[in-house]
Amino acid sequence: MRNTRNPFSLATATENDRLNEIYRAAAQIICEKGYDATTMNDIAEAVGLTKAGLYHHISGKRDLLFRIMNFGMDSLEEQVIVPSREFTDPEERLKSIITNHVHLITGRSTRQGMNPVSIVLDEVGGLTPAQRRKINQRRRDYFDLIRSVLQELKDHDRLRDVDVTAAAFNVLAMVLWLARWYKPDGRLSPDEVAEQVLKTAFGGLVRG
């Protein structure tokens, strides 16, 4: 009976779509139970697969964790990093990065938000050293992108008197923290949340 309701048995769903759905569902459970406490059984159950069915896609829990993180970083690459290259003006590029990253987290541009996937990206302790280096490098590259945009603003005397590295961490902090407080059914829409982060990052909170 289970298979008739299996969301992964749709003929139109590609293998990739199936995997992405597994990653999202697994990320959700890992956020709720913690990585160590989550079993492959929990995940199989959540995605409507038998344990054997899940192992057909994924070789184990650590493999799954690494795949979820790469899925998160791939989504960031496609939906945030690549589109930002369209803008030559650094201020426009920074706006594009913040807006698209907020939309990635709030799920404005996708069926579901990436909150759980974003949060699971902190679970680097569960990776092998080699996997950890790869994920940390991808995170570092993203940080460097934001830092370089701020540096470009500074070079053109368009940045206030702030340290570019600290400023890059502060921008990232506001965007990534969203994954911990944004509620899809809350008062603020994804567009309003993006606007709030932009306003604070660009103009600050207090009238001068």
Added chain:
Amino acid sequence: MRNTRNPFSLATATENDRLNEIYRAAAQIICEKGYDATTMNDIAEAVGLTKAGLYHHISGKRDLLFRIMNFGMDSLEEQVIVPSREFTDPEERLKSIITNHVHLITGRSTRQGMNPVSIVLDEVGGLTPAQRRKINQRRRDYFDLIRSVLQELKDHDRLRDVDVTAAAFNVLAMVLWLARWYKPDGRLSPDEVAEQVLKTAFGGLVRG
């Protein structure tokens, strides 16, 4: 032999100091290994106690987690919340909250920073439901304090056109994210880091 080097055998150390050192050391290990993977043995070893010695202070791992979180919230209360009450002007109060919270995390005003303790405060999944309610309530009270200061600024038309709830989350994000990026041996001193967070939160990054 071990006991002669036991840092907790100093006659001057009060029971409270001993416990606080245990909480700091345990938080450090939990950050490195993850809460679920950390054993009472790991913690006993790190603080130079036998497992029996550790159980003399702490009844178990969950008890320890709850105590670390309360230690973190007690420190926040003493070093951030209480001192902020000295300021009647909301802008000065917000500055005091941000500065003191940054100093709590970077360890400017204490021997060691609270980074690991701050990070462990996210491990609410390891608590009983009753413990989790207590910790979440203390966190919520702190959030409400920041939000109320921003609301006061807004009421006096001293806040830019931002949503006070989103603004409160953005302030907290920058401060709490510090625990994940600030390096005590890095280029920026605790005072400089506090200045950077203040500048971004108050004035933003980009020249108007």
